[in-house]
Amino acid sequence: SSGINAEYGGVLFTVHMYSSMYHTNAQQAIEFFGLVGNVCAIAMFASPLAQLRVVLETGSTESMSFLLSFMVLVQSLLWWWYGVLVQDGYIQFPNAIGTCLGLTQIAVFGYFRGKQPVTVSQVLHEV
Numbered sequence: 501s502s503g504i505n506a507e508y509g510g511v512l513f514t515v516h517m518y519s520s521m522y523h524t525n526a527q528q529a530i531e532f533f534g535l536v537g538n539v540c541a542i543a544m545f546a547s548p549l550a551q552l553r554v555v556l557e558t559g560s561t562e563s564m565s566f567l568l569s570f571m572v573l574v575q576s577l578l579w580w581w582y583g584v585l586v587q588d589g590y591i592q593f594p595n596a597i598g599t600c601l602g603l604t605q606i607a608v609f610g611y612f613r614g615k616q617p618v619t620v621s622q623v624l625h626e627v
Contacts, residue, residue: 534590545598548605561612573602
């Protein structure tokens, strides 16, 4: 946990130093941090899909959190709508992608609903 925090601290420090050195006016800094924020938001929205391989191998969504996937969908949809209302592309873009990723995650839950999970012994027996 402390190693991850140190990595995030290092990334934030690097982003800050880059911004300080190369972006002298406010508009450049806003665009730079908007892009960095978009990349971070999209990575966060896609994080539950990291378990997709396990879900496809086992046929079970036990390794995914439905509540997290549902909340990704809800919050990204609401923030996307807010971005539309205020006409801010830095809010609209990552949240439109987040909405699509949230729908994908919910679709995975819908597809695998009611299916019996494949056990490790069944997988090993097939090999």
